[in-house]
Amino acid sequence: MTTGVWLIGARGSVAVTSMVGATALRAGLAEPLGCVTELPELASEAVPGLGDLVFGGHDISDITLEKKVEDLVAAGVLPARPAAAVADKLAALERELRPVPSAATQLETARLIAEDIDDFRRRRGLVRVVVVNVSSTEPAVVPHPAHGVLADLEDALSSPGAILPPSSLYAYAALVAGCSYVDFTPSTGTRLPALRELASSAGLPYAGHDGKTGETLVKSVLAPMFAMRNLRVRTWAGTNLLGGGDGANLADPAANAAKAGSKQRVLAETLGYQPQGSSHIEYVDDIGDFKTAWDLITFSGFLGTRMRMEFSWHGCDSALAAPLVLDLARLTAAAHAAGRSGPLTELAFFFKDPIGEVPHDLPGQWAALVAFVRGLDGAA
Amino acid sequence: MTTGVWLIGARGSVAVTSMVGATALRAGLAEPLGCVTELPELASEAVPGLGDLVFGGHDISDITLEKKVEDLVAAGVLPARPAAAVADKLAALERELRPVPSAATQLETARLIAEDIDDFRRRRGLVRVVVVNVSSTEPAVVPHPAHGVLADLEDALSSPGAILPPSSLYAYAALVAGCSYVDFTPSTGTRLPALRELASSAGLPYAGHDGKTGETLVKSVLAPMFAMRNLRVRTWAGTNLLGGGDGANLADPAANAAKAGSKQRVLAETLGYQPQGSSHIEYVDDIGDFKTAWDLITFSGFLGTRMRMEFSWHGCDSALAAPLVLDLARLTAAAHAAGRSGPLTELAFFFKDPIGEVPHDLPGQWAALVAFVRGLDGAA
Amino acid sequence: MTTGVWLIGARGSVAVTSMVGATALRAGLAEPLGCVTELPELASEAVPGLGDLVFGGHDISDITLEKKVEDLVAAGVLPARPAAAVADKLAALERELRPVPSAATQLETARLIAEDIDDFRRRRGLVRVVVVNVSSTEPAVVPHPAHGVLADLEDALSSPGAILPPSSLYAYAALVAGCSYVDFTPSTGTRLPALRELASSAGLPYAGHDGKTGETLVKSVLAPMFAMRNLRVRTWAGTNLLGGGDGANLADPAANAAKAGSKQRVLAETLGYQPQGSSHIEYVDDIGDFKTAWDLITFSGFLGTRMRMEFSWHGCDSALAAPLVLDLARLTAAAHAAGRSGPLTELAFFFKDPIGEVPHDLPGQWAALVAFVRGLDGAA
Amino acid sequence: MTTGVWLIGARGSVAVTSMVGATALRAGLAEPLGCVTELPELASEAVPGLGDLVFGGHDISDITLEKKVEDLVAAGVLPARPAAAVADKLAALERELRPVPSAATQLETARLIAEDIDDFRRRRGLVRVVVVNVSSTEPAVVPHPAHGVLADLEDALSSPGAILPPSSLYAYAALVAGCSYVDFTPSTGTRLPALRELASSAGLPYAGHDGKTGETLVKSVLAPMFAMRNLRVRTWAGTNLLGGGDGANLADPAANAAKAGSKQRVLAETLGYQPQGSSHIEYVDDIGDFKTAWDLITFSGFLGTRMRMEFSWHGCDSALAAPLVLDLARLTAAAHAAGRSGPLTELAFFFKDPIGEVPHDLPGQWAALVAFVRGLDGAA
Ligand SMILES: NC(=O)c1ccc[n+]([C@@H]2O[C@H](COP(=O)([O-])OP(=O)(O)OC[C@H]3O[C@@H](n4cnc5c(N)ncnc54)[C@H](O)[C@@H]3O)[C@@H](O)[C@H]2O)c1
Ligand SMILES: NC(=O)c1ccc[n+]([C@@H]2O[C@H](COP(=O)([O-])OP(=O)(O)OC[C@H]3O[C@@H](n4cnc5c(N)ncnc54)[C@H](O)[C@@H]3O)[C@@H](O)[C@H]2O)c1
Ligand SMILES: NC(=O)c1ccc[n+]([C@@H]2O[C@H](COP(=O)([O-])OP(=O)(O)OC[C@H]3O[C@@H](n4cnc5c(N)ncnc54)[C@H](O)[C@@H]3O)[C@@H](O)[C@H]2O)c1
């Protein structure tokens, strides 16, 4: 059941950590920590194994994998030992990466993107490819009338000009190439009616948005705790200090706004009201991939007594994200194989800003995920 | 459905906050924050209302309720306004409190305790009384051969000497008086085979042990988060700084050990292994009822990358405990009415050290609690 | 040595806490905690006593002192007992407060302000009045050519239009009225060449800027610690969550910028370089006067080993500021009496953004303060 | 001015980090971060340079330096690059280490220790050797009548039996060998009248006790801040989680007590009173050399308003200690050269539990240190 994983942003931190990690795990160099799909509760014949994954992808950067791995080791993201052990596999991975095509119209660019993916599938003899967007976060999309209906969209794409943001153009190309699509970023991706129409008519599944790796993960268990205990959260304010490629990108207020939005939604959804306070993101180059988040929560209990909680989270963003990218690729491929199409709402467990009317508490999302995998077994 | 609540330790912080709070809530002076049974998911005709509760109890102390309320207001545990508003109700509450009886043998003492409870029931015309232990934490029990079988126990109790620790003598007396029993403390209470035999033969329900109000509550949602994400917790070390009556008592290493034990169990039960580190309790008079707990968690993720989280919790212990005491009294009375006997394992949600083979993650305990209340509806 | 203290912003939190606090201390209702001038090292015959202070002031608000005290008690800023004990003194204080005068030109307005102050001095038979600005923080000043020279300034003030921001107009009026001036806010105040000229020609002392009460206070001892140990601070990033009147005002980005600037200066001055990271201020209504600040510091030691420190500070801003307002009034009055004129650089201890080339480490500022007081003794 | 540094506990973490670090710095492989004596304020011709130090020492362990360096690199204490760069220097260092001699009486053992040191001095042609104790912390000393007078002590040492704890026996041997002595540990060392007598009659300087590297360092700047602001500290409670060799040793309650004592003294000395709360040490193997300390400080300000501060410190103990060991060796050697004898109280800056009536605030200690170095210049 060899499965292709085509990474948009394939030379970035998350992508490279995913590829190197999968290679190291396949070689038995480490335990599959962080890989949710490896938990006994989710074991399933219907889901491709870690060793069944084959990687390729697009990136606008031309940094070599060798250099990127060196940087990730120096930054403490990739441990030196497994990185060294897979050094001889980098050349083979490198051969599957492609520069981003560019043409006179977006329709033509999409065709070239789809062609790259299709080549990969044929060359490697793959039944199925999942396209995963792990490229830089985009600013919020500029609405366009052609976003509503597929026919209008394809019409508009065939003239010069940028109708779609990159994440959506990749999504369009992936679906055209018959691939499922996962959006690990807060970018627009499939979130346009015309693209939903395309996925549905092509019978393809997709998942998103924005991998849940740090502060939001903690929120998705703490906020339900306050709710279950009938404690009123008055303020929930957070600060995220992060560096690295993604950090630099988020320093741009437009991209930042998209991300900060995703991060507070969990509170309103699990508490039933929006407490005061916001989630602040600050770029600090020195912090690199080891994000530090600090949150203050003030709450009221019996007879209004005022109490508070603080937490700080010091997590390595790429090390938290990479195993989820592997999980998502495996689960989405399995859903595709099982004939699922449209949004995979049962994968909300993995996302800050999940699609659909789904639970936002982590345990509820976990229950949905377990049921989803059991359903795949049944379908097999 | 007027229900009696008989509090052991009725002049302590938790007990007085419970009684004053219930009185203030009944008078509509505050929202029922912290009261789990008031959440819409747990609404049930089978459960007595907050306004249906009537209080009495035993205490070895002779501090007046008036003085105790004054202290709790000064300490910021009870807000001044509701406390003032119920001042004229304290005399009536005071009339229902009794000194702890004492006699030549424990059997005779138990008979006198039961008599006090029975008087209360008859005087107030109550169908049912729940006895709730909120007295000072005891040292670990000294094993005695007569603890095993009820007949042996009653035999031993009829000679002079202390066969049972106070919490268990109260439990015995409660059951003899036909009352259900809740242990909100880490003390022994019903945890002796002879007492389980008595509860079962008398057809009475009981619940325990040790109300879950602070650090352990947080652990019961964070530890499952690490488990669901396949992150390996290496260290979980905690410090609890607390004052107040209970704090002073816990400064005694013997009582302390019982409590610290309850506090780490949740980790082994939810993670499947015991991480390094312990839970340290320190008495600091100045801190009073506003406990500060700090926990450090170190964990490993993808390829072994090391990460960490810290939290600090600044909660008012009595304000967190009191609404749970009311919840437990209401739910246990409802179970009694529905004919339940033996341990109420579905109430694990409320306890640090729950009885039986039950979930230790808060969401699992919540699901069990919801099902329990729905079951009561069915039985009604 | 009865000394007048004329407060700009006299109905604000800091002002009212200062007046009520001084009244309570004079009545012996509390120890003089937070009052630096009460420390034995600063005892001096040359400095007026706490009991020698007499208050008046301007405010644009017409909230009564009674209502403001009630609010401050409800918010936990003023303890209920001393507040109640001085309730009968509020009417007398109220009689000394004045609305802000307004006239056709700023020169005329200044004349009316000076007249109010002069009336106060004569009515109360005061030798000396210190004007202290504790009004809302202003946006950064708009430069104007007339700010450079006193003659030009007075010329420009005599035409309609706003040449000076309020803080500077008050400073001008204070100096014209023969009063010393303290700027407890980050506003412009005396920071214009024309006003420095006036102070010098009038032989009057002044001090500023921006009372140092929380995060910056901690920085002024921690940053020197890193410097003395030759540890390289890489990042120093902070978040300040605050509500209250001042918080609402700082939510305005323009005012905010002035404040955040003051807050980082201490690092460059004590470390000799500017680490990465900024100081972020967020308004959270619920937090009120009890500001929570959190700072992350990352640093490198021997052979470059990377380490970190975090702190969180939960302080009541007005309770920290009020005693410093009293200290500054007493010390500035004493300097005035001793014939000092121009900037009182020795009062840097009290300010986030002190005037002049002065030490920015707290111990260095303390040494300068002690020497200053000893110098006053000598002058006496 | 080549100076010998003889390390007791030469195969331990602090010792090996010191030796490897000095070697790397001499080779220009890193900046001298953490080295106080390299600050411009302390530059002096009278103090030997980092490159003038030559190392030897005793240890009871026979772990090789190569293995120990490997462990320290794996633990993140020594960065990989400088460690690799000095690998070829380890054999030379190894040749200067000696097993701990043992004989029938402690007097004879001391003679053999002194002989090892003397051999080192002659072999390497050194004018002067400083003996620095960085071996495991001992339990509190058992008093013995012979500790009072040198003649009695030497008499008692000549019979079989353990009259002196190891740290004091090393101190005795060092002084007998004409060497100055630094105690970087909380052990007894020179703290016996008979040894003070010996140092004074031999005209030798000594310094101690217990290197100040983490929580106590922070206390020595924060506590004076509260004092200078007349804020009353009510509680100061701390938890130290640490692993590593020293951590394992401190898990022993007897050694632990000595250390926890040193850690709270700074508060009483700088505040003038002892706040509530204690300093708790817990051994957590996983934490290794990267200690995490958390402190809670509650304090009262104006009119008694209650406030709080928390900090957490995540420092690498050996990386903080090693540069101080180098500083102390250089400064003590310079004092010896300048003819100083007896306790070097001006080195209090470096110690948790400094000898003599000295300032306990870091800035006061810094001033004393600067004056001390300037005095050496004068003496030269
Ligand atoms: N790491 C986490 O915890 C986490 C969590 C949730 C979401 N994300 C998202 O994952 C994404 C990747 O994060 P990262 O840390 O790897 O960032 P990164 O900056 O290291 O990598 C992004 C890569 O995308 C490439 N790229 C940019 N525009 C592109 C385009 N138009 N086409 C193809 N490639 C393009 C860049 O050249 C770069 O190599 C970000 O959007 C981030 O917000 C990460
Ligand atoms: N507050 C919480 O968050 C919390 C959480 C879990 C468990 N608990 C447990 O609840 C209990 C009560 O806590 P608290 O803060 O109210 O303590 P407290 O010290 O204020 O009150 C205890 C009361 O019990 C009384 N008492 C002691 N021995 C007695 C006896 N033999 N018979 C009758 N009365 C006796 C005391 O006189 C006192 O009035 C403690 O055991 C505590 O461990 C509290
Ligand atoms: N509290 C602290 O710790 C602290 C520290 C440093 C500086 N400060 C500064 O002190 C000032 C006061 O803080 P606060 O918390 O009392 O604020 P506040 O909002 O409670 O009070 C400010 C008062 O100034 C009045 N005011 C506004 N404009 C005025 C004008 N033109 N003339 C006269 N009065 C005017 C307002 O009506 C209000 O009553 C702020 O500028 C703040 O930045 C406070």
Ligand SMILES: NC(=O)c1ccc[n+]([C@@H]2O[C@H](COP(=O)([O-])OP(=O)(O)OC[C@H]3O[C@@H](n4cnc5c(N)ncnc54)[C@H](O)[C@@H]3O)[C@@H](O)[C@H]2O)c1
């Ligand atoms: N690292 C710090 O921040 C710091 C701060 C203050 C004090 N200290 C003290 O420094 C000492 C060393 O700390 P470490 O982390 O290097 O510990 P460590 O356990 O790594 O090293 C101690 C060494 O001493 C050796 N030793 C034990 N007994 C001996 C004896 N009788 N004679 C000779 N050698 C002996 C051990 O074999 C070991 O090699 C400890 O006492 C510690 O308390 C360390």
Ligand code: NA
């Ligand atoms: Na931390």
Ligand code: NA
């Ligand atoms: Na806190």
